[in-house]
Amino acid sequence: DGGITQSPKYLFRKEGQNVTLSCEQNLNHDAMYWYRQDPGQGLRLIYYSQIVNDFQKGDIAEGYSVSREKKESFPLTVTSAQKNPTAFYLCASSTGTGPEQYFGPGTRLTVT
Amino acid sequence: GQNIDQPTEMTATEGAIVQINCTYQTSGFNGLFWYQQHAGEAPTFLSYNVLDGLEEKGRFSSFLSRSKGYSYLLLKELQMKDSASYLCAVRGFSGGYNKLIFGAGTRLAVHP
Numbered sequence: 001d002g003g004i005t006q007s008p009k010y011l012f013r014k015e016g017q018n019v020t021l022s023c024e025q026n027l028n029h030d031a032m033y034w035y036r037q038d039p040g041q042g043l044r045l046i047y048y049s050q051i052v053n054d055f056q057k058g059d060i061a062e063g064y065s066v067s068r069e070k071k072e073s074f075p076l077t078v079t080s081a082q083k084n085p086t087a088f089y090l091c092a093s094s095t096g097t098g099p100e101q102y103f104g105p106g107t108r109l110t111v112t
Numbered sequence: 113g114q115n116i117d118q119p120t121e122m123t124a125t126e127g128a129i130v131q132i133n134c135t136y137q138t139s140g141f142n143g144l145f146w147y148q149q150h151a152g153e154a155p156t157f158l159s160y161n162v163l164d165g166l167e168e169k170g171r172f173s174s175f176l177s178r179s180k181g182y183s184y185l186l187l188k189e190l191q192m193k194d195s196a197s198y199l200c201a202v203r204g205f206s207g208g209y210n211k212l213i214f215g216a217g218t219r220l221a222v223h224p
Binding site for chain 1: 116120142143145147152153154155156157160162199201203211212213214215216217
């Protein structure tokens with residue numbers, strides 16, 4: 001089945017540690033995105049990539065980093081510089097030309 | 113600026129009809145999306161409007177008026193499984209790229 005996978009579903013880390021969230025898609029989509037969702041707020045764009053080896057900052061990129069070495073994969077690293085990292089993180093992909101984005105199941109990160 | 117407003121919560125009765133409104137302000141409008149999101153899960157695509165008018169898809173319909181910056185999602189013959197958050201998202205051109213701006217979501221509770 002084609003789709004987007006994110007792992008793990010739940011992640012716990014101590015403050016001051018970097019952590020990497022996985023996102024893989026087998027939809028052959030060119031564009032991939034990372035969003036953050038907090039209670040009572042809309043999804044906010046962290047980073048996006050329209051093509052392999054290229055990515056751009058979204059609205060809230062500070063304290064995050066990404067890579068896009070393969071079309072299928074777009075991992076997100078939450079660094080210790082991110083002041084409030086506890087959130088629900090969603091990865092999405094799209095064809096790049098079509099309007100719709102498809103979302104992965106999400107990773108809930110808790111930092112204590 | 114860019115802004116999306118939708119009600120925070122709504123309740124409705126099983127079998128009834130409910131309309132969820134969304135108003136928006138954005139630059140370079142390029143489509144409006146509705147997503148459904150069950151608690152702790154990924155958003156799933158419901159509808160896409162880029163021209164004025166009504167798009168119908170089974171029990172769900174979505175309406176757009178670009179001149180008024182207004183959309184609604186209409187859910188008919190409500191079922192208990194329709195209890196979820198409904199996210200309105202507008203695609204606009206900002207910062208050099210097309211991006212989705214999400215509203216905070218409307219939490220719908222369907223009761224017997």
